[in-house]
Amino acid sequence: MAAGDVQDARNACRELENIARSFDTGVPDAIAAQARGAVDLAEGDARAALGSLRRAFEVWQRIAAPYAAARVCVLIGQACRALGDKDAADLEFDAARTIFERLGAGPDLTQINSLTTGVASSSAHRLTSRELDVLRLIVAGETNKAIAGRLSRSEKTVDRHVSNILAKLDVRSRAAATAFACRHKLI
Structure with missing residues (x-):
């Protein structure tokens, strides 16, 4: 599945x-x-x-x-x-x-x-649905390697998604992305 x-x-x-x-x-x-x-x-x-x-x-x-x-x-x-x-x-x-x-x-x-939980409008954060999937797993504490396995993607693809998420949310770390996601009810 x-x-x-x-x-x-x-x-x-x-x-x-x-x-x-x-x-x-x-x-x-x-x-x-x-x-x-x-x-x-x-x-x-x-x-x-x-x-x-x-x-x-x-x-x-x-x-x-x-x-x-x-x-x-x-x-x-x-x-x-x-x-x-x-x-x-x-x-x-x-x-x-x-x-x-x-x-x-x-x-x-x-x-x-x-x-x-309803997801905030995409215009507020500009994340794609796949980036939201990755963000949810980041918030859950998953590593890029684990995320790649769960989403059936390469680790390189997940690395790119994480970079995009950090850039779009204008944050510098996974912890900051997690805080942003919780604060803005993205997850």
Whole structure:
């Protein structure tokens, strides 16, 4: 999914489902259901995604796996939003945020904030959507190498994005960019 190849993700999901059938425990099924829900969501079938994601959530809750449950809450929130149910989406995002805060999951908090916070107008900061993606990861404390891996870009490309961000925001460091982003609600 991170590489943008939904068909490969769907094939991998089928493999996970086959593996899950051979075990007598809920964890492989939850992993497969979560993957299925993510793929369905990426393909625009939010209704189908909800069924799989709720199945996964029940297992993660039953076995007391809060981080996995919170990750599923994020996906459920995205599915609810896609179906036009803003209230349900907000409840799911809030539940995920609470768990991420308790666990100290900084990058996940950054993601949830980017899903729930309106981004300032592009004329105010002139950053491209890709530069905003990079900025969110900078704020989460990621290195350029880690950002390159997460965004499937070369490290050189990420270096260029970081330089552009610093120039456009008229700041000299990643820390200053982070402060600017928080102050101006860019993330």
